[in-house]
Amino acid sequence: MSNAENAVVKVKKVKKESELSYWGSVFFRFRKKKMSMFCLILMTLIVLGCIFVPIISPHTITSTNVANMNQPPSMTHILGTDELGRDLFIRFFHGGRISLGIALVVVVIECVIGVILGCIAGFYGKLIDTIIMRICEILMSFPFIMFCITVVGIFGNSIPILIFVLVFLGWAGIARIVRGQILSLRELEYMEACEALGISDIKRIFKHLLPNVLAYVIVFATLGMASVILVETALSFLGLGVAPPTPTWGNMIQPANQFIVLSTRWWIWVPPGVGIFLSVMCFNIVGDGLRDAIDPKMKR
């Protein structure tokens, strides 16, 4: 009896999915993945923490207190203090703000540039396609760290410079994905019907082609967030990214290259490490889940 009831419930659910709108059915499939849902919630918590903790905390990121340096976690300083007596709890969330903020800005700019150039290359083809794709290949073959050292050496390290470097070397990936999709989509008969109907190029690109590649762009963006966080923290750790005293998770780990910090003051370097680990893992798993939800046939 209960089996039969279960079957009825299942039938109802399946029927519901077919009635949903496109994004509704994507979320329907996404919700079924427990791991992805868990990571989405965790990610939301981290983001909310980064937004609100620096607002409500009584400490500031730069107020030093020499009498109070290198304190282990306590009630007043939840994550302890660093070698200048700054509160690490607020620095952790403020660092997350900077790290996640940079990643978000970089990915958004990358996607805008990449999608526009990818669409143009794929839609018009021929010479313009060749030019854009050769530029992409040139950018993708740049040695990344070398390029960063050179740019930082010339212009100094600041957040805008870091964003510029990451976008400059990053948009080629999304441009190539979009171009590839457009190349196959524009051969479909509905695009031919558009031409027969005399629809303008702009409308054909933005109304017909772009919505069909948007799914891929969103997946790229989520996975891209993870990789940008990693690259930014790595550069900051090496001193090529965001300069202290502005905290990021990358430069907060930096003290760990002194042995005394590594062995006795775990509260200085463990939290930012966990922050990097959790956020990168969450973005990757959510991205994977989104990819499966958007197109069950699309596999790595």
Add this chain to the structure above:
Amino acid sequence: MSDTALIRVKELKKYFPIQAGVVRKTVGHVKAVDGITFNIERGKTMGLVGESGCGKSTTGRTMLRLLKATDGEVIFDGNDMLKMEKSKLREFRTRMQIIFQDPYSSLNPRLPVKDIVGEAMLQHKIVPNKKEMKERVIEIIGKCGLFPEQALRYPHQFSGGQRQRICIARALAVNPEFIVCDEAVSALDVSIQSQIINLLKDLQDEMGLTYLFISHDLSVVKFISDDVGVMYVGHLVEYGSRDKIFANPIHPYTKALLSAAPSFDPKAKGKSKRIVMEGDVPSPANPPSGCRFHTRCPHVEPICKETVPENRELEPGHFVMCHKAESL
């Protein structure tokens, strides 16, 4: 018959280049359509038949300039389609439309029916605003046998036959005079085929449409067409009124094609002899010299291998491309 013609196609050619090597050097051409000539009168239907790869669809698409023609003329109501400037062509596109074979890939999955059908109306300012567009869309899809509430649905919520109705509605949205039906019913079930064909016929009577009906199904072509053209490897080998072609085929290829179509008349069973052709269809990249059909023709003579036969008008309105047309 050419005085009232809406469309005149003269010596239309479409060659696709074959490119090879790293530098994409052109090493040859696929002669998909190689000099075909015919007229379609206003309000009539021309059926175009032939086997796969003979250039039927290429003809239709080249006529609408969805493909760039290599040579020839397509005169639509006194205007040369192939020499028209782009801006004028865009306006002109409202007068001619196309319905595709596959009702699945010819509708954008991300747009509701309302936008699929109505988009071109706004583009060409046939309707002033979105509200009136919706009213017009509901009127047109009603004509095509869909309900008003279906205007907000997406293509994946429809069956194949309903999708083809959406395609027809999209084509009708811009008030065209001429529609190319490129295998428009081939992908559908037989029962749905008859519905769609009857719909096309009703719309023709109501709106005075002119059709180019491309198909490989002879019974469908016989039902809907006024004139019939038979294509073989890029050539229009026989062309004339439907009754003449079906009752009195002259070209050996037409005869073989007609004999291969199954007959449902029990009296005719056993009477008509099935003509079995030997060999394969030659490649349009390397077509035979002379008459394209000489490699498989049962009546082949030396002249067939040397010179391309002229397109001769054997009786008024019946053109045949064969050296031996009189004696067959």
